[in-house]
Amino acid sequence: MYFQGLNNCFHVNPLPSDVLIIMASLLCTLQDHRDDVNCCALSDRFLASCSGDKTVRVYSLEDFREVQFSPLRAHACGVHCCSFSSCGRYLASCSTDALTFVWSTSTGAAVAALEHPARAPVRVCAFSPDARFLLSGASDGTLAVWDVTSKTLQRCAKVSEGSVLACCFSPCGQMFITGSSQGELHLWTLSLNTLHTEREAHHLGVTCCHFCPQMSIDGQTVKFRLASGGQDNRLKIWIVSQHATAGYEMMLLYTLSAQSAPVLCCAFSFDGQLLISGSVDKTVTVYDANNGELLHTLTQHERYVTACAFSPCALMFASASMDKTVNIWRIGDGNAEPSEPLKTTVQESVGLCSRVLRKIKDLRSSLMDSDVPKHFLCPITRELMKDPVIAADGFCYEREAIESWINTPNHSSPWTKLPLKNTILTSNRSLKTAIQCWKSSH
Template identity: 75%
Template sequence: MASLLCTLQDHRDDVNCCALSDRFLASCSGDKTVRVYSCEDFSELRFSPLRAHAYGVHCCCFSSCGRYLASCSTDARTIIWSTSTGAAVAALEHPARAPVRVCAFSPDTRCLLSGASDGTVAIWDVTSKTLQRCAKVSEGTVLACCFSPCGQMFVTGSTLGELHLWTRSVGPLHTQREAHDLGVNCCHFSPQMSLDGQTIKFRLASGGQDNQLRIWIISQHATTGYEMSLLYTLSAQSAPVLSCAFSFDGQLLVSGSVDKTVTVYDANHGELVHTLTQHDRYVTACAFSPCELMFASGSMDKTVNIWRIGDGNAQASLRMMIRKHFLFVVWTGSKPLGYSRTLVSDWSEEDVCEWLRDEGFEALVDAFRAHNIDGAELVTLNTETLTTAFNIESVGLRGRVLRKIKDLRSSLLDSDSPDEFLCPITRELMKDPVIAADGYSYEREAIESWINTPNRSSPMTNLPLQTTILTANRSLKMAIQRWKSSQ
């Protein structure tokens, strides 16, 4: 069953989009604001609402790491906000100053994609806050975009009704013409992938002006390239479908429509599970939590409804399990949430203090805070600075701090390395890459730790590993070594 947890009524105009991270709920509106709430009790955060856009805000989204929130507007800007302070980290102006209708982070948080009314998309580097590429992808307005779960490609949908599949550098991969008659309004990838021989398969949902919600299979084959085939056409709603979202496990699909309903489907069988009618006007937005069966829906009635599917106690246990699993997958269980999910160069002064405590250097916290040391300054510290500025006379203590700082410098090197050199589990530069049964290369220690858990499925495809035998990838190791030498 689906139960309504609460209704938020803080916006003064239509709610255009909503987004959920593991900790926060965000909503944006024609009233030019973005509002941010705690997922614990749905109380509004102290720095909310966020006010920097000059016109209505069309879309908002969280980065997978949870540190950033992005929003885009008719004012042609996409703003990146800090979820810890509410400060605007960057205001990215579309090159052609066209109204920006939709935005999406890549799974690794390195890129931010924005689609505009002139049919172009802009790809921004999140770390440097600079434009990587701007390209024309449609003759219509880009209303939908999303990255694949692997992060190597993205989809765009426009008012012309076509779905386009692109490489991360905006190279064309596939075009699905007449995906929706009269236009595509939304799209969303399922977080789950599957492997069938040498073919990787993704599921994509899209909603359109034709009142249809569709589930597509995108197949990526090593030799034949990309194909897109229709799996289901879902017709429970009687008016244009404006929003759609898969659950974190890919089992459910939710959509919102002009007919004022929210529908929930079994994504595996294409069967309607729930029809929710609590909104009084068009349902413009819906978003699932990344760690539990809870979702939000937003409407032109100026409200955001929070829904839970299933038993609350079971959901609490599931949420804890998913969070623990997420920690293991992303950080191999060795680092806490917070600063460890972010590049060192982006650490705040408080992040540095948290890092010092976690590394056992509590005695140095006050000195580092007094010198206003943030992440960018931390990696520049050397023996002389630690001795003279911080009065660290102990040779042993200085040595331990410098070794930890050296490790942080290495992590910065990892952040600039080619994606194929990074372990999919740790997202760090591989030292001893091995090939697993799923065909992917991993850092040996990381995949061995993964295999030693009860999970025993591929970190990339979620399918069972047919064997636990690991094969050294010597050619990749040599390529990484050559790249490191060139740096």
């Protein structure tokens, strides 16, 4: 395994002491694939990448070295996509060979080989938050829903006249989105009933989509943020609203045009504060997801950036490229000597976002010695959650802990310290199931 280490690649000009800047530093570059790297994924312990060389490679996040069972070589054709389950037990990969493999991350063994109906090339795959279901989208416009436990096909339907190039579950696990080469976004139930259709989401085709892990509650409305990228060189942020009585709707919040060529990939950070995207123009962009403001443009890749993914529990992300490499980046508010200005003015919201991220980073660091996935721990008690709930700030807490917090005179968010809009708590059933799944395997 070959990798190059670089530190503090991007810095900023000095700013007033009360304004903090989010930094992106390149930790290392992985160069083991022999063809285009088509996708990358991160769990709390591993990084996976897949390639046109027919392999899936798995690395430890402790030292960025390949694990003993890597590479995985079951596919007969180029591998288009890979995805971890939230509990970290499984890794899925899909290929032109019409197969979607489910791998054990403990042994590297293939626990399932799922053949797409009509043997259509599979372009994308994604687990549900509770790891019960797996989506696979194909070039013939069909989408398959698989039961992971029984390894059986639950449903399959034609969902587009073009290729299905993107799919992602909502954080609640009750619905998912698909994007196609026809340019539309479709919102579905698990039974493949249509909830909403955005016909012209991206001119010339949708290439990627990703739900923000956090959601918010406003009265009787649950709101999700969704990012999508397309052949129109645009990255868009949408608000998907689920009303108690009025159903579903999608509203365009931001259209981001920092990249000069088709946007091929996008991903939110685990806390919903940052959004990254990769493009045919060879760049990776980093945005403040709250206001759509560009924070970084990273130019280390030499060819198209095909994939990007955040860690589910740390301030780290990866980007993959047709230059056969995977770059691993760290987010922080470094104090090294400045070299390249990102912005000459920074709004107060960016500073606040940085302070929140630094607090999260400190908390995560204190838990690094634990084998428990970090997002399974309550931010208040720092213990494994039994009854996780989502508060008005969009973060998950142990029900008893957040109820006690809310009952104090200070009705503020434990994370952001900002006032909570309301005291409504929503059960996170998908996270609860993922925790129970993890406990049973340990």
